Each structure stands twice: as C-alpha cells, then as structure tokens.
Amino acid sequence: MNVESITFSRRPARRFWGWGAADAVLDDGERATVKSMVEQLGGRYAALAPPAVAEFELRAPRVAPPASLAAMFSKTPLDRLNHAYGKSYADCARMWLRRLHNPPDWVAFPDDEPAVVDILDWAACSNVAVIPFGGGTSVCGGVEPTVGDGFAGVISLNMERLGRVLEIDPLSRAARIQAGAFGPEIESQLRPHGLTLRHFPQSFEFSTLGGWIATRASGHYATQYTHIDDFVEATRMVTPSGVLQTRRLPASGAGPAPDRLVLGSEGTLGVITEAWMRLQDKPRFRASASIRFADYFTAARCVRALAQSGLNPTNCRLLDPMETVFSGIGDGRCAVLVLGFESADHPLQAWMERSLELVLDHGGEYDAAAVARSMESEGSKEHRRGAAGAWRKAFIRMPYWRDPAVGLGLIMDTFESAITWDRFESFYQSVKLEVQTAIQRMTGQESIISCRITHAYPDGVAPYFTIAVLGSPSGDVASALAAWREIKLAANAAVVGQAGTVTHHHAVGRDHRSGHELEMPGLFRQMLAAAKAVVDPTGILNPGALYDARSRSIGKCGVLCEHSEK
C-alpha cells in the first residue's frame, strides 16, 4: 500500500541553546521548582536573558558547495548554531557561555536520497567532513562538528526533509519509513492505519528514526520491545562507497547480520535514509500501579522478580528516594516503582494481579482502589493520573527545567549503564561513591545523585543516574564546565570499572569514548576500523564520534570533545 504524499511545513523552530521548542516557557510552578533547586544547592536564582543569535561570532565558511547542490545548503547563523552542538549539559553550558569553536561551515538539507549520494560524493572529493544529523538530541557529543584540522571544512547533513512513511505492509505489520521522520510524524502517519511503532524515548518529540537507529536508542517501555534494534526489519544506508540495502526478513541465520552493523554506527559508516520497521497494533487495554517500598534494594529485588516472571510489564521504572523528589512524586523517604501493562489484545487483570502478589512478597505498598480504577475499562486514562501521571509529566518537562539551572552555574547531567543482577547492588553503591567523590574533588560542593532503573531484563538492569551540583563556589558556568569534564571522565571510568557498560542507550559519540575504549575488545575495534575503511575510505563521516576516523588503528582518545576543540 502506498501512503499518500504528505507535505510537511518546516519543523517548529527548535531552541538552539537548549532543549525543545524555541517558544517553550516554564510555568510559575516550574520556575519555582528551578529556583528552589538552585538555592538548595547553594546557588543564587536570577532570571537570565537566554543567548541570542547575534551574540555569536561565526567564522566564515571555509568551503563552498557546488552550484548544482547549493540550493540545499544553508549558512544562516541560526541554522549553523542549531547544528553546532547536541543537547547535553556541556552543550547547553557552552551556549550560555556564548562559546562556539566549531560551527559547521554549512548545513545541508537534502531533498531525497539521490541528493544524499551527491552530497557525499562532493564531500569525499573535497575532503569535507560530514556529520549526519537527525534531531540533534545527542547527549554524548554525537553531532558536534569537532573533527580535527585535517579537513577542508565540515558540514552537517540534516535529514529533516526525508520525513515520510512511504509504504505500509499491513499483513506483516511493517512500514518503510524515511530516516528523517520525527517521532510525532511517524505516529501521526501510522495512526490512521491503527498501527504504532511504539518507540517512545524521552526525546521522542525532537528525535528521528535515523538518529534512533544510529544510536540504538531505547524507548521508555521497561521490558521486551523497547530497543529500536527489535523493531528494525531492514535498513538502507548511503555510504561513500555505495548503497547498503538489507533484505526484509522476520529473522535469519545467514551469518553476521548487516543491520547489526548499521545499528549503533553513529553516522560513521553511512547515512541511513530509510528503514522497514516492525509495527504493533495500538494498545486498547492498560493497567498501572504506583508502589512504595521502604528499602531501595528490596524494591530492586522485586523488579528482578517481575523481570524474571515472564509477565513483561511495559513500565517497570524504579525510582530511588532522591529520584522521587526530582520527579515530584515523593518526599525522598521511600522508593517508588511505577508499574504498568498494556495490550492491544486482552484485558490485563491477570497480569497485574500476579505482579501485585510479587510486590506484596517484597513488602511493597500501593493504593488498591487506584489500581482497580486503572483496569476498569478499555481506554482507561488512569495511567495518566496519580503518581504514574505525575512521573510522566515530569519526565517530559524535566529537560526544560535544566536549561536555566545550567545558566545559573549548576551541573545537571545524567549517565546510564547496564549491569547483571549479581553485581547490581555493589555497582550502584560503588558508582555513586566514585562519582560523588569526583564531584566533591572538582567542585568542592555537596551534590545530589539520584538513580532510577529504566529498563529491566531477566539477567540484569539499566540504572540511570542524575547528578545535580553547583559547579563551583562562585557559581560561574565556565568553572562548572571545566569541573564537568573531569566528572564525566570519572563517571565513564566508574561504570566500566564496575563491569557495566559506558552507555545503555545514549550512545558513544565523543563524550563516552574513553569508556568505550576500556570496554570494547581491541580486536573488535580493529574489525570496526576495517569496516569503516571499506565504506568510508577517506574517513569523512562523523570523524571523532565512536572512534578516530583517520586512525586506522582506532587508538585511545581518553578525552572529551571540549578538549580537542580547534
């Protein structure tokens, strides 16, 4: 079935210096939350004027696109600023400092796949580095045009004009979707067919299918189908050496799978232009519960029991006491488990009832009437109310709170990992201690570190840490940023040193490379280098992300992008 052609207006303007929509504002309650957070951490609250485009001095573009492609290229200051950084703490801090060392020379907006081919051809012949760009929501330096000085120039390749669902196969329940489609665009084009991709990362509104595939993103469902990996049926990627198109198959045992190399390639092997994605029917039944536990590790054991039960809750998010305060659903005295089920096919009483037996075995407490209401009827909206609803609202709005706090000198950052159950408790304690010690050493301040379990597996768990601290006694942003670099390296070393992974879903980019190099077998890094040499022989694609593009040995870096700015 061919889907009717849809014309998109240009996307709503994004805020170049922080998270989300350019016209987003905090409401009074949110402003009060930010104020109290800044003051509790020893800072001084003030309303700051956000960075303006005119405050940035951008170097003149060092290269010019050929006349045949020029209509797809922009060098407006706003476009270049929008593509200068991703959306991490460090990106936001550098915007507050009005510090911009490596803007892209140009931003290309290809109209279609042949245009992507032409742009890569020109770039490879002209020694111009290319940064594939989806929504630019990377939080690990994935889209930053910091490529070293071996290139004539650098461009960002923005995929937003490739935003359509091209084809739907209702029998196999799959769709061919262009890589530049943002989350809401995908869902709005699938909705009339009663289908959903059901991939909801926190950044859903502003990130794209291509970005999700390139970073191996995970959605906010806690178990089973949550990684984009599970939804990919086939991919199509333009590389400087040709187009790689994989075959649509439900499964295959034909040797190493090519899609597995495309997934997580972080723009270093090619530009993903489209993918066949597995879909699901829209859920009709939901059940949810919010459960309090006096002790965090007992609650974690309950999560393990649930993850190993085969019940596969869609939500099974465990907030430690401090995280309940951040989310506005607790007072810091107990841990809260947000539990949920959904199905397009069947009511969920039996699943929820068995889960609550496991909860009671572990001493959890809940409001039975609220749980019953959540299961009352098809289409119940109970999961949007109570603690689960409050958590959901905070989950979506929290990135907006961070921006002003960063401008006032706070370091607010997150890092996430995954670890097997046998090591979880010591991992949690050791990582917290090591990072807290690094924060104290670098800032001299007391910090807050909270943790939530975002994803649960039968053999382990994904802990997601949030840190908040005043970056220096004076509260200035430059000192905070300098401290953050050391804290980030310490966090990378801590999670890998404690046998975890440097990232469960945020990807490697430039900022997690020091951990990735510790974690990955050297031989595998050489295999990656060999693959890169085949598809990108001149090393123009996203140099510096994931590994050093032009060093065939994929050597050590041990630095974050800020160190290597030129």
Ligand SMILES: Cc1cc2nc3c(=O)[nH]c(=O)nc-3n(C[C@H](O)[C@H](O)[C@H](O)COP(=O)(O)OP(=O)(O)OC[C@H]3O[C@@H](n4cnc5c(N)ncnc54)[C@H](O)[C@@H]3O)c2cc1C
């Ligand atoms: C507030 C916030 C919440 C977040 N929540 C989540 C979450 O819940 N789950 C999660 O997994 N991540 C999350 N992230 C991280 C980020 O949203 C993901 O990494 C996302 O997958 C990036 O998608 P994007 O389209 O914005 O890609 P970009 O940021 O534009 O790019 C990310 C990487 O992918 C490459 N890339 C992008 N498009 C293509 C393409 N078409 N072909 C080849 N390479 C490409 C880029 O070169 C870069 O290396 C969050 C980030 C923020 C700021």
